[in-house]
Amino acid sequence: MAAARKRWEALIRDQKVKVLTPKEAGYAIKLSNKTLLDVRPSTEHNKAWVKGSVWIPIFDVDDSSDLGTTSKKITNFVMGGWWSGSRMLAYDKNFVSNVEEKFSNDTDLILVCQKGLRSLAACEQLYNAGYRNLFWVQGGLEAAEEEDFQREGPQPFKLAGIGGMSEFLGWTDQQRTFGINQGLGYRLVFTGRLLGLIILADALFFGSKQFGPWLQQLQSH
Ligand SMILES: *[C@@H]1O[C@H](CO)[C@@H](O)[C@H](O)[C@H]1NC(C)=O
Numbered sequence: 001m002a003a004a005r006k007r008w009e010a011l012i013r014d015q016k017v018k019v020l021t022p023k024e025a026g027y028a029i030k031l032s033n034k035t036l037l038d039v040r041p042s043t044e045h046n047k048a049w050v051k052g053s054v055w056i057p058i059f060d061v062d063d064s065s066d067l068g069t070t071s072k073k074i075t076n077f078v079m080g081g082w083w084s085g086s087r088m089l090a091y092d093k094n095f096v097s098n099v100e101e102k103f104s105n106d107t108d109l110i111l112v113c114q115k116g117l118r119s120l121a122a123c124e125q126l127y128n129a130g131y132r133n134l135f136w137v138q139g140g141l142e143a144a145e146e147e148d149f150q151r152e153g154p155q156p157f158k159l160a161g162i163g164g165m166s167e168f169l170g171w172t173d174q175q176r177t178f179g180i181n182q183g184l185g186y187r188l189v190f191t192g193r194l195l196g197l198i199i200l201a202d203a204l205f206f207g208s209k210q211f212g213p214w215l216q217q218l219q220s221h
């Protein structure tokens with residue numbers, strides 16, 4: 001990871017890849033007709049995407065069910081995947097050839113992902129494959145304001161990267177930030193879910209005495 005970071009920093013310092021803020025990327029799409037290439041996995045892309053963007057994932061949900069992957073999936077779930085909703089992702093080794101099929105190496109491409117890391121990895125691969133007009137959206141869609149891009153899909157950009165039980169309960173940082181500007185109704189949905197879950201969990205797993213400490217532990221997560 002440290003080595004990769006050094007390479008990516010050099011990529012930007014040497015201006016092999018140009019940096020755009022989400023707002024600048026939004027202008028570039030609108031005003032100069034550049035292509036926005038979304039490299040996020042399907043789990044994020046399905047929730048929100050930029051109108052007119054092209055979707056080619058560099059990592060996607062690992063569907064393979066061989067024994068090694070299955071045990072890794074179980075570990076991932078037990079180690080917190082149930083809470084964060086993060087799924088096992090696998091690198092798509094056809095990523096570069098999928099891009100090459102659609103775009104010649106002189107095309108202006110603006111690469112975006114949810115947080116800015118995977119798109120930078122994608123920029124490096126495309127640069128190494130001969131692409132010379134690459135732009136990277138710093139901070140990804142999570143750093144975008146809703147007015148920066150025309151959005152399609154059911155969720156705000158900032159919430160597309162979350163999932164699992166923490167999303168269900170409204171306990172992710174992204175939802176807290178978003179919830180500040182929303183009415184009481186938005187928060188009540190999550191309060192209702194939490195109460196429902198407490199009652200359910202109480203009935204299923206816990207005596208009422210054990211439940212308090214468990215909840216505290218969960219909240220400090
Ligand atoms: C923008 O790009 C699309 C697809 O490449 C093309 O069809 C369209 O004519 C372009 N528009 C402008 C204003 O260049």
Ligand SMILES: *[C@@H]1O[C@H](CO)[C@@H](O)[C@H](O)[C@H]1NC(C)=O
Nearest residue numbers: 104105106128129130131132
């Ligand atoms: C870009 O593609 C063209 C045509 O396939 C090729 O001749 C050229 O060498 C490529 N450029 C780079 C920098 O790889």
